[in-house]
Amino acid sequence: MGLDVIVIGGGIGGLCLAQGLRKAGVSVVVYEKGPRGVDPRWLQGYQIHIDPNGAKALQDCLTPAIWGALVANAYEPSAGFQVLTEQMKQIAFVEPEIMNRSSHVPIDRATLREMLLEGLDEVVHFGKEFVCYEQAREGKVKALFEHGSSAIGDVLVGADGTGSKVCKQYLPQAHIVDTGVVGAACRLPINSRDREYLPEHLLTRLTSIVAHSGYMIVTQSIHKPGSHPSTDTIGDHIIWVFLSSRQAYGDADPRLMDGGSVKRLVLQRIEHWHPVLRRMAPTQGSATRFRHPLANRDKKRDQPDTENRFDFAHEIEELSPEY
Ligand SMILES: Cc1cc2nc3c(=O)[nH]c(=O)nc-3n(C[C@H](O)[C@H](O)[C@H](O)COP(=O)(O)OP(=O)(O)OC[C@H]3O[C@@H](n4cnc5c(N)ncnc54)[C@H](O)[C@@H]3O)c2cc1C
Numbered sequence: 001m002g003l004d005v006i007v008i009g010g011g012i013g014g015l016c017l018a019q020g021l022r023k024a025g026v027s028v029v030v031y032e033k034g035p036r037g038v039d040p041r042w043l044q045g046y047q048i049h050i051d052p053n054g055a056k057a058l059q060d061c062l063t064p065a066i067w068g069a070l071v072a073n074a075y076e077p078s079a080g081f082q083v084l085t086e087q088m089k090q091i092a093f094v095e096p097e098i099m100n101r102s103s104h105v106p107i108d109r110a111t112l113r114e115m116l117l118e119g120l121d122e123v124v125h126f127g128k129e130f131v132c133y134e135q136a137r138e139g140k141v142k143a144l145f146e147h148g149s150s151a152i153g154d155v156l157v158g159a160d161g162t163g164s165k166v167c168k169q170y171l172p173q174a175h176i177v178d179t180g181v182v183g184a185a186c187r188l189p190i191n192s193r194d195r196e197y198l199p200e201h202l203l204t205r206l207t208s209i210v211a212h213s214g215y216m217i218v219t220q221s222i223h224k225p226g227s228h229p230s231t232d233t234i235g236d237h238i239i240w241v242f243l244s245s246r247q248a249y250g251d252a253d254p255r256l257m258d259g260g261s262v263k264r265l266v267l268q269r270i271e272h273w274h275p276v277l278r279r280m281a282p283t284q285g286s287a288t289r290f291r292h293p294l295a296n297r298d299k300k301r302d303q304p305d306t307e308n309r310f311d312f313a314h315e316i317e318e319l320s321p322e323y
Contacts, residue, residue, distance in 0.1 A: 002027055006143050006153035008130040008166050010034070012048070014159030015116035018123055020061030029151065030120070031143065033129035033160075047075060047222055047239065048112055052103035063119070070115040075106040076223040079204040086211035086273040093205075106222075130165055182254045184262050185241040186282050189234055190221065197279065202238075209277060215269055216243045217277070240282065242266045 003026055007014045010032030021028040050058060059067045081099060083092040107115075117124065129146040133156055136142040141156045158166025167174060188194075195203070202219065209217040218241045246254065248269060254262070263282050270278055 003155055004153040005029070005155045005157060006031065006141070006151055007157045007159050008143065009158070009160035009164075010117075010124050010126070011159060011161055012112070012116070014157070015113070015120065015124070016058060016061050017157060017159060018120055019063075019066070019116060022119070022123065023061060023063065028123060029153070030124040030159075031128040031130055031145065031151065032124055032126050034126065036124075036126040047106050047108055047220075049220075050105040050107065055103050055105045058105075062115075066115055066118045069118070070107065070112070071105060073107060073111050073115070075108070077104045077106055078206040078220060079201075081206045081208075082201060083208045083210060086209060086213075086270070086277065088209075088274040088276060091210070130160060132165065132169055180246045181243065182246050182249065183241050183243045184254065184266065185239065186259075187222075187234055188238045188240050188280070188282060190236045190238060194280075197276065199276070202276075202280065209273075211270075211273065213269070214245065215248065217241065217270070217281075218243065219280070238280070240280070242269075244269070 005021055005026055005028040007018055007028060007030040010018075010030045014030050014032070018028050018030050058070075062070065077096065078099075080096045081094040082090055084090055128149070131144050131146055133141055133143050136152050140152050140154055142150055142152050143156055144150045156166065158164045158170065160166055162176065190198075190203070201207070203221050205221075207219045209219070218239075220239045222237050222239060249257070249265065252261070252265075257265075267278070267281060270281060
């Protein structure tokens with residue numbers, strides 16, 4: 001007799017797992033609290049950059065047809081990675097070949113979601129908010145949802161993101177630790193005037209601009225292949241992220257600031273930077289939407305007594321689109 005797996009959460013992890021289990025012939029049902037249609041949390045417009053290890057794992061989970069469609073819809077990979085000072089002096093450059101360019105898969109979030117949902121019509125149940133689980137008979141587990149419905153399976157997987165209710169019940173001692181690092185992100189559309197003043201490397205490479213002041217800006221230009229089915233209509237653009245400690249915001253709570261206030265603050269913080277970098281930053285008059293600043297968080301799980309650590313790459317993995 002096979003296993004019946006219940007997955008809570010139809011985000012990247014839950015959908016990928018469902019695809020992999022189905023491919024392996026394991027019975028799986030996903031319960032997602034959000035709607036089937038275009039979920040606003042998936043429309044942040046940011047890309048997901050899947051590195052070669054992630055790409056290999058994802059490929060293993062998907063059918064060849066879905067993987068093929070996913071790769072066909074990916075963005076142009078970056079032409080290398082560079083680190084610049086705030087005066088635009090290059091400190092480091094990693095060539096695309098070294099970054100194993102061919103196996104990096106940068107993709108639009110909404111498109112990735114559509115791909116991961118492919119073939120899962122009968123598997124994913126939307127509008128189902130998990131509340132708690134309890135032990136059922138014969139070693140099974142019962143998941144309870146809002147409005148009184150429930151589901152029974154052999155295994156319950158919590159793929160319900162950073163604020164996971166499954167995790168809260170299973171590991172009550174685990175808690176989220178604020179690392180104090182804040183990222184303010186927006187997308188800057190690239191028009192012909194921008195192409196005149198922006199150097200080619202800023203238009204094609206993943207770039208970290210590191211300043212002595214302790215602030216950092218990360219940029220990545222996004223080029224969409226012609227027949228992109230994404231619902232996102234911004235076209236070619238630059239993802240622009242200002243990373244700093246919370247102290248950079250003074251007494252203000254960055255989560256409560258509106259886009260205009262964040263822009264003003266960032267422009268003050270980079271007022272002595274190279275003119276091109278200042279010009280590239282979102283201006284007061286620009287029509288870009290500023291996403292609410294994101295607080296990177298680390299989650300202590302089964303080691304509540306160990307010291308909190310901050311590891312940027314790890315934080316990005318932990319960051320949930322719900323934030
Ligand atoms: C701007 C941004 C850029 C990022 N870029 C990258 C990147 O380039 N590469 C990368 O690897 N990662 C990136 N990340 C991180 C990545 O998005 C997360 O690591 C990833 O989404 C985590 O996947 P997940 O399935 O664990 O959780 P999520 O994607 O958060 O999915 C959780 C799902 O569970 C659902 N859910 C929550 N609670 C319940 C409940 N009670 N009942 C039912 N359903 C529930 C939610 O609605 C959601 O759909 C980025 C994050 C952000 C915000």
